[in-house]
Amino acid sequence: MSAKRRLTIRGETDAGRAPLEATRYAMEIGFAETPSRMVATAVSELARNILKYAQSGEIELRTVEGSRGLGIEIEAVDYGPGIEDPEAAMRDHYSSSGTLGLGLPGVKRMMDEFSLESTPGEGTRVRAIKWM
Amino acid sequence: MALLTDTPGVAMQLSRGVVVASIQVDLDEDVLARFREDLLARLQETGSEGVIFDVSGMHTIDSEEFAALRRIMTMASLMGAEPVLVGMQPGVVSALIESGVQAEGLQVAIDLDAGFDLLEPQAEPEPDTEPEDTETGDEEPAAGEAGERAP
Ligand SMILES: Nc1ncnc2c1ncn2[C@@H]1O[C@H](COP(=O)(O)OP(=O)(O)O)[C@@H](O)[C@H]1O
Ligand SMILES: [Mg+2]
Numbered sequence: 001m002s003a004k005r006r007l008t009i010r011g012e013t014d015a016g017r018a019p020l021e022a023t024r025y026a027m028e029i030g031f032a033e034t035p036s037r038m039v040a041t042a043v044s045e046l047a048r049n050i051l052k053y054a055q056s057g058e059i060e061l062r063t064v065e066g067s068r069g070l071g072i073e074i075e076a077v078d079y080g081p082g083i084e085d086p087e088a089a090m091r092d093h094y095s096s097s098g099t100l101g102l103g104l105p106g107v108k109r110m111m112d113e114f115s116l117e118s119t120p121g122e123g124t125r126v127r128a129i130k131w132m
Numbered sequence: 133m134a135l136l137t138d139t140p141g142v143a144m145q146l147s148r149g150v151v152v153a154s155i156q157v158d159l160d161e162d163v164l165a166r167f168r169e170d171l172l173a174r175l176q177e178t179g180s181e182g183v184i185f186d187v188s189g190m191h192t193i194d195s196e197e198f199a200a201l202r203r204i205m206t207m208a209s210l211m212g213a214e215p216v217l218v219g220m221q222p223g224v225v226s227a228l229i230e231s232g233v234q235a236e237g238l239q240v241a242i243d244l245d246a247g248f249d250l251l252e253p254q255a256e257p258e259p260d261t262e263p264e265d266t267e268t269g270d271e272e273p274a275a276g277e278a279g280e281r282a283p
Contacts, residue, residue, distance in 0.1 A: 012160040019158065019192040037192055037223025038230065044158075044194040045231075092232055102195040106231035 004062040007043075009050045018059060019044040025061045026072055031132055038110040039072055039130050045103040046076040046126055052097060054080020054124065064129060071112070071131040076124075083118040090116065135174050139166040144174055150182040150251055151175060151213065152244070156189035159197045168204055175211045182251035183208045186244060188219025195231045202238070215239060218247040 005025050007018050022043040026036035043059060050057035057078025064073045083089045090108065095101035104126070108114040111128035118124040135144040141157030151174055157163060175183065185201065187193065193201070205215035216239045220228075228235070241247040 012162065016158045016160055019194075023191055033221075034223035034226050037221065038227045041192045041194050041224075041227035041231070044192050044197075048194065048196060100195045100199050100233065102231045102233060106195055106227075109230040109232070110227055 004060055007047070007059045007061070008056075009047045009059060010056045012051070015044070015047040015051050018047040022061060022074075029063055029070060029072065029132070031072065031130075035130060035132070039074065042107040042110045042128060042130075043074055043076075045107050046074065049103055049124075050076060050078045050080070054078035056080075057123075066129075066131065068131045071129045073127065073129045074111070076126045079123040082120040082122050082124055083116075084120050086116050086118055089118075135178075137166075137170045137174075139163060139170050142167050142170070144170065146174075146178055146180065148248055148252075149180060150184055150248065151178060151180045152184045152186060154186040154189060158190065158192070159200055164200050164204075168207065171204065172207065172211060175208060175213050180213050183213040183215050184244065184247040184251070185215065185217050186219045186247075187217065187224070188221065188243070190221075190224065193220070193224050193228060195228075195233055198228060198231070198233050205238070214251060216241055216247045216250050218242065218244055 005021060007014065007021055009015055009018060019040040022040040023036050026039045031039065046059060057076065057080065059074060059076045062073045062075070064071045088094050090104055092105050093101040104116065107126070107128055111130045113129040115127045116124070135146055135151070137144045141155070141163060143154045143156070145152050151171070153171060159167070171183070185205065201217070205217065208215040218241045220240070239250060241250050
C-alpha cells in the first residue's frame with residue numbers, strides 16, 4: 001500500500017504541482033486514468049481554495065481501505081479565515097470571490113465521500129474519498 | 133510556422149491559416165496573462181480566422197482554468213478568429229462535467245485534425261503562398277489522410 005503524501009500549498013507553483021502529484025499517486029495505487037484525473041482535479045480545486053482564501057495550507061493524500069476495496073483520501077487543511085456559512089459554500093455558483101463557485105460542490109460530485117468542517121477564524125478542513 | 137511567444141508552456145504555430153495554441157501546462161495567473169497577450173498579438177499579426185486551443189497536454193482542467201479558457205476563447209472570437217477547443221482527455225471531460233461548468237456554445241473537436249476540419253470552410257487560405265503542396269485544394273482530402281471522419 002502506498003505511503004501517504006503530503007503537499008504543502010504556499011504558492012502558485014505548489015498549486016500547479018498538486019494535481020500532477022495526485023495523478024501520479026492515484027496511478028501508483030492502481031486507479032485508472034479517468035478516476036485519477038478526477039482525484040487530481042479535486043486536488044486542484046482544493047489547492048486553489050487554500051491559496052485564494054487561506055494563503056497557505058496542506059493537502060495530504062492517503063490510501064484507505066473500505067468494504068469496497070482501496071480508495072484515495074484527500075485531506076485539505078488550512079488555518080485561514082474559515083467559512084461562515086458552509087451550507088452556502090456548498091451550493092453551486094456560490095462564491096465570495098466572484099469566481100464560478102463550482103469548486104467545493106464539484107469536489108463533492110467528483111469524489112464518493114465528502115466532508116467539510118470549518119470554524120470561522122480558525123480554518124477549514126475538507127476530506128474526500130474516492131473508491132477504486 | 134512557429135510563432136513567437138513569451139508564454140512558458142504554451143506553443144503557438146500558424147498552420148493552414150489557423151493559429152494553433154498548444155497548452156502544455158496548468159494555467160496559473162501569470163501564464164494566463166501572458167498567454168492572453170501573446171494570442172491577441174498573434175491573431176492581429178496573422179489576421180487568422182480560426183484559432184485552435186489544443187489542451188491535450190493538460191492533465192487536469194479545473195473549474196477556474198476552464199472559465200479562463202472560455203474567456204480567452206471569447207476574446208479570440210471578438211478578434212474575428214473562430215475558437216475551437218481540441219484534445220480534452222476523457223478524464224478531464226468527466227471531471228468538468230462533475231464540476232458543473234457550462235459547455236454550451238463551445239466549439240469542440242476530438243483532436244487537431246478534427247479541429248482543422250471544423251474550421252476549414254472559413255479558414256482555408258488562398259494557396260498562393262504554399263508552393264510545395266497541393267493539399268489545399270477544394271476537393272475532399274483523400275480518404276486515409278485525415279483518419280476517421282464522420283460520414
Ligand atoms: N479554504 C477555504 N477557506 C475559506 N473559505 C473557503 C475555503 N474554500 C472555500 N471557501 C469559501 O467557499 C466558497 C465556495 O468555494 P468554491 O466552491 O471553491 O467556489 P469559488 O472558489 O469559485 O468561490 C468560496 O467562495 C469561499 O467563500
Ligand atoms: Mg474554488
